[in-house]
Amino acid sequence: MGRPKNQPEGGQAPIVQRVRLRYTKRGPLRFTSHRDFARAFERAIHRAGVPIAYSQGFSPHPKVSYASAAPTGVASEAEYLEIGLREPVDLNDLMRALDAALSPGLDVVEAVESPGGSLADRIDAGRWRVELPGLADDVLRLAVEAFVAADEVMIERLTKQGMRTVDVRAAVVSAVAVPAPTGVGVVPCAILDLVVRQVSPTVRPDDVLAGLRVVADLEPPAPPRATRLAQGLLTTQGEILDPFAADRPTAIGAPSA
Numbered sequence: 224m225g226r227p228k229n230q231p232e233g234g235q236a237p238i239v240q241r242v243r244l245r246y247t248k249r250g251p252l253r254f255t256s257h258r259d260f261a262r263a264f265e266r267a268i269h270r271a272g273v274p275i276a277y278s279q280g281f282s283p284h285p286k287v288s289y290a291s292a293a294p295t296g297v298a299s300e301a302e303y304l305e306i307g308l309r310e311p312v313d314l315n316d317l318m319r320a321l322d323a324a325l326s327p328g329l330d331v332v333e334a335v336e337s338p339g340g341s342l343a344d345r346i347d348a349g350r351w352r353v354e355l356p357g358l359a360d361d362v363l364r365l366a367v368e369a370f371v372a373a374d375e376v377m378i379e380r381l382t383k384q385g386m387r388t389v390d391v392r393a394a395v396v397s398a399v400a401v402p403a404p405t406g407v408g409v410v411p412c413a414i415l416d417l418v419v420r421q422v423s424p425t426v427r428p429d430d431v432l433a434g435l436r437v438v439a440d441l442e443p444p445a446p447p448r449a450t451r452l453a454q455g456l457l458t459t460q461g462e463i464l465d466p467f468a469a470d471r472p473t474a475i476g477a478p479s480a
Contacts (some may be wrong), residue, residue: 235283236309238276241337242317244306245467245476248299250327257292260329264304267324272311273317290342290466291454293347294427299451301349303466305342318476333476335467345466346421348396349456353415353428358445363413364400366439371398376434382424391434394419394426396461418461 248255261317265285268275277283286307293299316335322331355363370376376392396418403412419426428449435441456464465471 230430233377235277235279238286238307238309240308240311241339242306242312242314243335243342243467243470244304244321244331245333246302246304246325247328247330247332248293248297248302249328249330252297252326253293253298254296255329256295256319257289260288260292261287263325263329267321268306269326271317271319271320273306274308274312276307276309288342289450291346292423294429294449297428297449297451301454303346303454304343305337323360326476331476333467335470338470342466345456345464346454348405348418348420348455348463349416349451350453350463351415351419352401352452353417353432354450355413355415355443355445356448357411357426358413359411360402360413362416362441366435366441367398367400367415369438370395370431370435373438376437378433378437380424380430380432380433387424389424389426389430391426391430394422395431396420396457398431418457418463420457 248260264287268285268287276286278286289306290303290305293302299339309316314336318331318334325331370392375390377388377390380387382387397416398415398418401414401416403414415428415431417428417431419428419431428447430448432443434443453463453465457469458464
């Protein structure tokens, strides 16, 4: 993509195109905090020559809005953001340029032109896969059964307002112990499949694990590995509706998992 043109004198160029992007956090880049990613993404915008629009005022900021960023240390296949552009671009060119400007592991995998409205309004739940190395399947299954059967599961959680007691059971739509792969030389690794509503304060996979500790004294022998597989609107059937589903005819890239 070409280098961005100068902003007009006396003000910022108006937004003429809004683009929504899905990106991933994989491998060691899962330890990137949201603040670090935002800085890296802004640098990528400039390196790629994206004609980003800026806010008005004394200290203009690039028009980038994020939707429900994953916690630090968690991998994700479904992170979303929206950018405002002062010139129209080809979505394929935009994806290639941004992906090349970002570190491997922070990968732009889909782009769609925004029809307007709030991207955040299309996300109210997420699906997670939590791998628990060294834990037997039946141990996790019994703990999950106890968790699901409970009316509430209260944990202590540190928030920006200090320590709070949070009912993690209320946020969990479904929790299933998934059989792990078997075979010669395969290290035991129980897998937890979660669908969690977005609530305040946010309930994260480590909060659910804390809840399993409360109801079943579950203590994983090794650090868990959590991956967000999908985000979107929760249907009455308990499925996650892809936030790009309605716009995919104009999308570039692979559909989300």
